[in-house]
Each structure stands twice: as C-alpha cells, then as structure tokens.
Amino acid sequence: MSNPTIxxxxxxxxxxxxxxxxxxxxxxxxxxxxxxxxxxxxxQLLERFRDPESRWxxxxxxxxxxxxxxxxxxxxxxxxxxxxxxxxxxxxEMVQREFPTENKVGGRKLVPFPMTSVVLAGAIPMPNLLxxxxxxxxxxPALIKPxxxxxxxxxxxxxxxxxxxxxxxxxxxxxxxxxxxxACLGPFLSSECVVASGSDExxxxxxxxxxxxQRFVGYGHKLSLAVVNANTLxxxxxxxxxxxxxxxxxxxxxxxxxxxxxxxxxVGESATEATSRLLESxxxxxxxxxxxxxxxxxxxxxxxAIKQQRDxxxxxxxxxxxxxxxxxxxxxxxxxxxxxxxxxxxxxxxxIRLHPVAGHEALLRAVQPMAGHLSxxxxxxxxxxxxxxxxxxxxxxxxxxxxxxxxxxxxxPALDWPHDGRAVLQPLARYLDSxxxxxxx
Amino acid sequence: xxxxNSDRAELDHSILTWINETPWTxxxxxxxxxxxxxxxxQFARCAPYARFAQGRGLTPESIESWHEIPAVPAAAFKxxxxxxxxxxxxxxxxxxxxxxxxxxxxxxxxxLSLYEASLLASLRTLLLADLEPRRTMIRVLAPSAEEAxxxxxxxxxxxxxKDFGSPESGFDVTDGTLQDAALIERLQASSSSxxxxxxxxxxxxxVHLLDHxxxxxxRLACPPGSRIMETxxxxxxxxxxxxxxxxxxxxxxxxxxxxLVINQYGMTELGSQFYDSRLVDPSGSNRKxxxxxxxxxxxxxxxxxxxxxxETGMVTxxxxxxxxxVAAVQTADLGRWISGGTGGFEVLGRRSGEEERGCxxxxxxxxxxxxxx
Numbered sequence: 119m120s121n122p123t124i125x126x127x128x129x130x131x132x133x134x135x136x137x138x139x140x141x142x143x144x145x146x147x148x149x150x151x152x153x154x155x156x157x158x159x160x161x162q163l164l165e166r167f168r169d170p171e172s173r174w175x176x177x178x179x180x181x182x183x184x185x186x187x188x189x190x191x192x193x194x195x196x197x198x199x200x201x202x203x204x205x206x207x208x209x210x211e212m213v214q215r216e217f218p219t220e221n222k223v224g225g226r227k228l229v230p231f232p233m234t235s236v237v238l239a240g241a242i243p244m245p246n247l248l249x250x251x252x253x254x255x256x257x258x259p260a261l262i263k264p265x266x267x268x269x270x271x272x273x274x275x276x277x278x279x280x281x282x283x284x285x286x287x288x289x290x291x292x293x294x295x296x297x298x299x300x301a302c303l304g305p306f307l308s309s310e311c312v313v314a315s316g317s318d319e320x321x322x323x324x325x326x327x328x329x330x331x332q333r334f335v336g337y338g339h340k341l342s343l344a345v346v347n348a349n350t351l352x353x354x355x356x357x358x359x360x361x362x363x364x365x366x367x368x369x370x371x372x373x374x375x376x377x378x379x380x381x382x383x384x385v386g387e388s389a390t391e392a393t394s395r396l397l398e399s400x401x402x403x404x405x406x407x408x409x410x411x412x413x414x415x416x417x418x419x420x421x422x423a424i425k426q427q428r429d430x431x432x433x434x435x436x437x438x439x440x441x442x443x444x445x446x447x448x449x450x451x452x453x454x455x456x457x458x459x460x461x462x463x464x465x466x467x468x469x470i471r472l473h474p475v476a477g478h479e480a481l482l483r484a485v486q487p488m489a490g491h492l493s494x495x496x497x498x499x500x501x502x503x504x505x506x507x508x509x510x511x512x513x514x515x516x517x518x519x520x521x522x523x524x525x526x527x528x529x530x531p532a533l534d535w536p537h538d539g540r541a542v543l544q545p546l547a548r549y550l551d552s553x554x555x556x557x558x559x
Numbered sequence: 560x561x562x563x564n565s566d567r568a569e570l571d572h573s574i575l576t577w578i579n580e581t582p583w584t585x586x587x588x589x590x591x592x593x594x595x596x597x598x599x600x601q602f603a604r605c606a607p608y609a610r611f612a613q614g615r616g617l618t619p620e621s622i623e624s625w626h627e628i629p630a631v632p633a634a635a636f637k638x639x640x641x642x643x644x645x646x647x648x649x650x651x652x653x654x655x656x657x658x659x660x661x662x663x664x665x666x667x668x669x670x671l672s673l674y675e676a677s678l679l680a681s682l683r684t685l686l687l688a689d690l691e692p693r694r695t696m697i698r699v700l701a702p703s704a705e706e707a708x709x710x711x712x713x714x715x716x717x718x719x720x721k722d723f724g725s726p727e728s729g730f731d732v733t734d735g736t737l738q739d740a741a742l743i744e745r746l747q748a749s750s751s752s753x754x755x756x757x758x759x760x761x762x763x764x765x766v767h768l769l770d771h772x773x774x775x776x777x778r779l780a781c782p783p784g785s786r787i788m789e790t791x792x793x794x795x796x797x798x799x800x801x802x803x804x805x806x807x808x809x810x811x812x813x814x815x816x817x818x819l820v821i822n823q824y825g826m827t828e829l830g831s832q833f834y835d836s837r838l839v840d841p842s843g844s845n846r847k848x849x850x851x852x853x854x855x856x857x858x859x860x861x862x863x864x865x866x867x868x869x870e871t872g873m874v875t876x877x878x879x880x881x882x883x884x885v886a887a888v889q890t891a892d893l894g895r896w897i898s899g900g901t902g903g904f905e906v907l908g909r910r911s912g913e914e915e916r917g918c919x920x921x922x923x924x925x926x927x928x929x930x931x932x
Contacts, residue, residue: 419891422891424860426632426633426873427634429635430635432611432614433607433631433635433639434638436608436609436610436611436614437610437638448861
C-alpha cells in the first residue's frame, strides 16, 4: 500500500490571510478618519504606557521580563527613562511637524498605502511600540510580525488601542510566525509598504523578496558610542559623575540596544591618564548598577566570550601592553582600559572598552570602520557651541551618526529622533501630485 | 643545526613515545607528570606565559596537579608569539585563517615530529584503523600544503596522503577553487570498485560540493567502507548548515554509512585533534575522543571551575604535543561530557543571537562581515 502525501493546510498562513482581509476592511474606516482622530487615541495610548501605575505599563514590564530575560529592575528603569518624553503632546507635535497640513505636504496629497507590513526585532519595547504605531499615523493599517523575544509589545498595543477606540484598534493585526515559514512570509511581505528592523542579513533578505514597486523601509545594524573630553576627567568628582551617567547608558537593556554604547573614546592629549581615572570611576558605577539593575539572562556562549576577552586582556598585559582590566567576580560587568583607539571585539552584556585617542582626528579615524553603522553618540565635556564640539559633531555626522546627547540619555531618544538619519513618518508616506489647483499650493 | 635544550629533547622523547604507543592507554599519573614538566619548561622559556601564570599566583612549584596549569585563551595566539624556544629555531609557523589586515593566530614550531606523530596516531586509530595496512585513495577538499603553506589543515592532509594515500590520492582545491566536476567524475569512476576511499576536507567545501551535486541532481555510490572526514566551521563562507544535517546529506549523497561520516574538532593553536567516536564505537553515543596525551576540562566561565557532568563549560585543552608553544589552551567553544573524564565530549554549536539584539550588533561581527570572503 502506498503512503499518500498529505498536504495539510497551513493554519498560520490561513490566519495571516484572514488578518489581511480584516485590515482591508478596516482600511476604509481609517481612510475616512480625520488625522486628529488617529493621533488623539494613539497619544492616549502612549500616556497609558508611560504611566507607571497603569496596568498597561505593568503588563509591558511583566511581559518584557518574561520574554526578553531582562531583570525587572532594568526593564522598569529602562521604560521609565525611555518613555519619559514619549507623551501625547510629543506625538501630536511630531505629526504636525512632518505633516503641517492634514493629508498634504507642500501641496501634494498624502495617499496612504492600503496596508503596511512591519517586521519587528530585538527585545526592547520602545522601538517596537513606535514601529507598530507608525503606519496608522500615515493612514495605513499595520500587519505586524513581532520579534521573537518581544512578542508582547505589539499585542499590548493592539489591545490597548482597541480599548481606547475599537475601530482604530482593528487597524492593527499581529501575526507571529517563524521566518522560515514561507507560506506565511510571502503573503506577509506582499503589502505595498514593508518596514523592517533587524540584522543587515535580514534586511537584505527581505529586500530581495520585494518587487521594485513596493516601498521598503529597512533599519539594519547599528551601534552607538560615548565620547569623552579627557580634560573633563581631571578631577575625581567629575569622573565619578560622568561614570554614573555612562553606567546608565551601558547597563540599561544590558547594552543590547542599538543605542547602547559599544565602547567609550576618551579624547585629548592626556587621554591615557584620563582613561585610567575613568576606569576606576566606571568600575564603581557599574558595580552599583549591578546591584540596582541586575543583569538579565545571558547565553552561555556570551559568558564564554566575556571570559575569553578578559583572559586575552590579561595575556596581552603579560605580553607587555599597558592596558588595565577591572571586572566583577562573575561576568556581570567588565571594563578594559585600552592603550589605543583600535577596535576590538565586544561581547556586550555590560562589557565595555575605554579607548584613549589623542584628538578628534584620531577619534574619527578610529571610528571610520564603523561608518554607516553608527547611530548615537553620548558626548561629554565639550562646551556646547564651541568650535571643537561643532567640528567633532560634524565629523561624526559624516560617518552616519544621527543623534548626539549627553551621557546618561543614550537610551532616552525623543519620540521623533531621526532613526538612521530619517524622519519618523515620512519614509512611510506616499504622495500624489494631482495637478489639481485644489490640491496645489 | 642548533641543538635543542636537552630537557626539552627528553620531554619530547617521552611524549613522542607515548603518542606512538598502541593501543591507546589512558594513564593519569603519566599525564600529570609530563604535563607539569612541560608547564615548568614553558614557564621558564615563554616570558608572556610566565607573567600570565604569575599574575594568577601560579608557578611550576605552586601547582599540585595538571588541573591547575593556567590555560591561555586561544585568541592570545593572535596577539603575540607564544614560543618556548628561540625565534631563530622556528621551523614552521601555522596561521589561522583570515583576510589580510585581520590579525591571525600563529602556532610556531621548532620541530614537526610531535605534531605529525600526533595527527597520524589519531587518524590511524580513529579514522583509518580498519583500512590498514593497504593504502587508500584519499581525496582532499582543501588546498595542498604547497598552495597553503601556513595552513595546519593542509599540512595535516599532506602528511595523511604521504603516509596512507594511494597513487590516486590528491587535492581537489587548486588556486582556491574546488574542482568539483573533476572530483565527481573521479568518484563516479570509483563507484564500481570494491576498494573503500576516504574523502576529507572542510565543512564549507563539502557544502559547496553538495550544492553542486544537488544542482545536477546527482547522487554518488562510493564503495563499501568509504568514509568522510569533515572539519571546520562556516563563518563568512558558504551558507550555514547544522552538523547533523550536513552529515545526513553527505551520507545520502555519497552512499556512505552515516557511522562513517566523521567530524574532526581541531584548531591551528593545537598540535592534536579530536575525532568522532562513531567508527571505533558505532553503538555508543557519538563523542569526541580524547587521545591519551591530551586532557580536556570543561570550565564554567563564571567561576573558572570545572563544571559538573551534564553541564556546559568552556572547552579547555591540555595538549602535550604542544611542547614548543603553550600546552594549555582555553577555547571559546562550549562543550559537554558524554561519558566523563577522558571518555569523550561533544562540542556545542553557537547561536548567533542576532535577531534578539534587533538592530544592534556586536561590532566585531559587523566588522568581520564587511570584509571579503
């Protein structure tokens, strides 16, 4: 008797098609809404998530702790800082700035995409929260594939929005499926607009599957840095205060976000001595953070990589290099004060190198290999409006840096910060020049 | 010719004697004595290693067993020359793979005798035992030692062919390109023979060959008793394939028994290698066999202590064949004992963890991807 091959219907693919069908229906209602009737509920939603007393905020903490493996203390602190300025008012201002006139920009009519597919990534809720909302703000319903380690944020957003405005909540559908599920991936990526975050490989693979006529907005590999003026570290109390701020940047989200500093550059003629001072202060600060915000779950291979890097530093010192190493007894935190700006492997999870460089030209040379992959820089000790700061910021901007902030605030970008140097909503917008004077200037 | 230090000569002789003994016999006391003598020798002659050990409060006089010998991280071989002999006596230097501009690890040797004895002993015992004394057709999916003079793998394969290969043996990678068409033709021609053959090479070369066979919808039928030995990883090369899937595909596409597809775990920084146990113990759990002159510890990265049976730890290797360098090497690989002590271990694969980090990435991964293959 032969064994027949049975092709079972793919339940997930069917659910995804059903979700697409529901969004097609919801799109009509969305198109008929005034902008204010989208922005207001989404603003209320942000206020709910910002409010530490709200059940939505608590659910976000609980879910992130469970799925992403961060400690509760880290998640609470990260959300408090990250959502501090993500208010209803900030949202309204952002939309107003990008679209001063409802449904028009510069006389051209905004024509929403019928549907926008959003691929989320990472384990940090804030970017996934914003990415899930963005299509609605340009009038397009959102079909969302959640990240493996943050399946909760878009679901919570959908429920919260439905609670505030059921019709608007119906403009979001969350459809989890493995990336290897081609029966789902094809239909998922068939939307007229696709937004994706993830590794460069993921972005390339997604782009490869899209037709040229589809709008694709990809956010690939990024990392951030801290840059410190060596002169600022002459006194211990300054060094301690700076270290306290930097430790927040490093410890929050266990250094795993694109806004986490991968390393610190200390710039100036006395950079080597200044680096030693910063090492001591930062060790104390990271030890404190380890108590205040314990590090979350760490894969075994990362623990092994941290130990390897520590042992390698020890060996390099034995070989005659004048570097310094301070670390916790376990792998909770590690700081290596290097002797040059040369880039070295970074296991993250609160592992940081301090690189002394003689001046800002040396800094820009050291950072050059990362050009195009840089996001934010925490800048410390450079007088605002000084020519030196201006020159440094311009140099970093040419290498792709799109945000500069004081230390301690790397993990607190404004709602409308130019992610990858782009406006937040404009990349998802589509325009029509109808030639109709009514729609003209 | 410079005369090597007599202590070293005596040590080499003792270790070489053990390497050449058959059958393999585990001897804990013998290993401990030789390992501590070797540590004392390397401590006295490799200054960075001595400082490294002293930094941890360890000296040849202070340790009580080989377990306490400090292991250098494998990455240290990229940072400095770890030699226990004068630089002028360097006979051979093997380098880890990498593109120009990248730092490459180096193993410096003042003699190849232990290196070659170790590799031959392991190959003989764990891959070729049932094929001796006849010479076998061995095809290698890697460049020859002439084409890749600083590759320890190519050197190993060259020695293998010299000692075990029939006249039909050879290398199937020339000028950096796998000559897959010619190899397939040769394998097809040999399918009617009763003489087993050996295919060995890098995992990524085998993946390319499998892709080539797949495109042409070809399957081969190697003679009974034929076997495959593959080694190495995939980073930055071909698409990644799990070891289990690779072995199943190799068995299927080459008509070879699954128990005759063997993985080798080794590295440039070491003089010895570890092979799957399948051939010598087909009914037991597959594990990496540890030669008698080598010891493996699995170390917890948090505490640096040895892990309990069944737990995962960093693979740390004590290789007596590394007399000219540093014998104790800590890898960044994770492993688990299959049957404790010297019974055997498995090396665990690594998760990339990329998507978990969203758009951020460990910068070293980013930089290595930006470099050409």
